[in-house]
Amino acid sequence: MSRLFPPLILFILIILQGINFLFIPSSFEASGFIVTIHGVFVFLIMIALYYDEETSYYSFLYAIISGLVLDIVYSPVIGVYMFSYAVVMYVVHHLRKVLHVNFYVSSFVFFLSMILVDVMIYWIYKLIGVTELNFQDYFEQRLLMTLAINYIVFLIQLVLFKRLLVRYSFERFEQK
């Protein structure tokens, strides 16, 4: 179970990604905000913070795989999520080495990585011509609300999975 738990939850979250629009109140759209729920990425942050050891790179590995699946299932352009998830998880993994994990630090890591990943995806899409939105509009319409909503997702996942992840991490790495 300690091996299976992260990929299992990731798979469920990837599937759930398809009905995320049901969780976003329609008043958001009416007032011009567009929100993306990065449920999978939030869980990857959780893995990096609470499951991974310093020498294990599971969050990085899972980021590549789940990013690729998300790309194939939900967008016509392959590689964007895979690349940005992987790069940001790599950064998070290194941040974790210098930081002592507690609630405030993990919130900080969450905000930093979420901004990085969302801006990076926007930037790649802009580079290959999928969108022509300029940065200020993107910042106002998308990024701010996306951060707020995803922080709520983060808090929910923290309550649900943190203890389990820490326990499975212990079983996996310490008990040998």
Next chain:
Amino acid sequence: MSFFRRKRLFTILISLIILVGLIGFSLRDREELSSVEEFIQDTVGSFQNVLFRPVYYVRDIVGNIDEMKQVYEENQQLKENLSTYQQKLYEVQELTKENEALQAVLDKTETITDYRPIQATVIARSPEQWFNQVTINRGKQHGVEKDMAVITASGMIGKIQSSAQFTSTVLLLNGFDRSNRISVNIDLPETESDAKGFILGYDDTREQLLLEFTDSYEDIALETTVFSSGLGGVFPKGLEIGSIEEVTTDQYGLTQIAYVKLSADIEELNHVIVVDRLLTSIDEIEESGDE
């Protein structure tokens, strides 16, 4: 695992190459999905199909309760409409018969109006709204092919972007750009022929479609319905797309353009119909010619 640590520069370079390669691979104008993509899409799609049934069921019930509040008013309105429909129904029946008889005289059995409907249910929507696409639970096995039109009861909503074996991706009308134009007809009240034009794309700020007329027409009334003309070679004729909201000229003042409001609500999608045009398109004729 230590590979990632030691050869840092090397890894970054490799991953950049993979990124560019994958993006290039997927942006190319592809006819078919690769089998790996089909497999992953179908696997996720089948789980979604099963798991989301109860979710959508609950949503439908909540929606129904909401609608019940307005039932009385709607009922009054519908009763009024109904009386006018009886007359129309008779007319339509007569016209259909006449049409069939005339076509029989001409020995013409297939027209670009005919299509075979494939019923489908929306199972997922793209989470990031950079791409306006939804996934439906019908694929190649059910006869869904790339570029088929997708409609709801109230009008057209998009076209099939790619199809896997058991699921397909639909590109919604608000994701259309200049590379997927639709040839349309607009009914002119005064003259016998219709006004012709193209749907050029979607105006994000106005949330309306942009229509360019091929000719200059003077008497285009607002709220006229826009239909697909079937001349694009992919969609059948007569699918309702929307109604005209504003007629102006483009920024250089050379061509006449109009803004079209969609008939179908593309935000609230549930059951959709994939339209399989019966008359073979030019591509298919060419293909059978090659064999």
